[in-house]
Amino acid sequence: MVKAAHETRKMIIDILTLAFAENKSVQAVCGANIRRVRRLMAYGYDNCAAFGRVYLTEDHSACALVLFPDRKRTSLKTILWDLKLVVKVIGLTKLFRVLKRESVIKSHHPKAPFSYLWFIGVDPSTQGRGKGSALLDIIIEDAAVANRPVYLETSTIENIAFYKKHGLEVTGEVQFGYKLFLINNYRK
Template sequence: MKKARAEDKQLVVAILTKSFNENQSVNYIVKQDNKRESRLKELMAYSFEICYRYGEVYLSDDNTGCALVLYPETKSVLKTIPLDLRLLIKCIGIENAGKAMKRESLIKSQYPKEPIYYLWFIGVLPDQQHKGVGTSLMLSILDDARRQSKPVYLETSTVRNIKWYQNFGFNIYHELDFGYKLFMLKGR
């Protein structure tokens, strides 16, 4: 695993766009119209920028997988306003703003007040999955979180991924229902 550089943004966006194309939670936020694919790319570009500034962006050594980590306590709400507005206009849509804000508020309300290691996205190109890339990324992420003495939190709406996360010591501690189940997990 290596830290992504600013010039790796398009690669990271491409990996995440392909990895999360069918994800229920992502598609709940992304406006569903004839621009859905470009809107999905906007979400991933936004996520890259936020994590690059207020966390870490990692690439697998072979550039087929990535992980975006956020340290929420470091994020500046005022400094992200331009990014947030772009996300609203180019991805979510103004008519979906209330739904998206309510969802984020409910998710954040389930996190502790102490600093956490938030694994926002971990993705591997679909044709490279089941080859150990995600496992290698996850092991490195867990080592990094241990070094920082922070608990790891994440969510998934993909039921088949729950067992994979549990293999790394994650447990479901809460579920939210948005018309799909969002499972909130915490690592040990």
């Protein structure tokens, strides 16, 4: 695993944009416009670099954005990031629908500190070679060392078996015109 640096930001955003371009949950936020998807990934990268962790494999073929929500702080910079997200990604017409969606999702988050696996992606040309599995194992291990459960959502039903294979479980689902599966290793 290499430490993500500003020099790898574009590469990480490229991988995640390709991996999530057709994701239902991402499209609910920014539509099918690839530039908006790219901007969403940049927003995620910036937040996770500031308030979480950005993972990148040694061969630069897989990456993940993990946020520590309890560490997130409001500043002029984060307000500007949020405004840019509204104007350049979500759009004013979808803003209240997206805010309501995010509120519903957050109502299912654990109350104690946790590691929010916001995005994990593998370069499509190298998928199926265990890169995502190895990366997820590291994320789960890092979270265990920090005594934080891992939490994520997916709208891609095919990914559920992948997460279950790594000890995560579906603990609920939310309907938004598509199913969003709530997945974690949180033990109450």
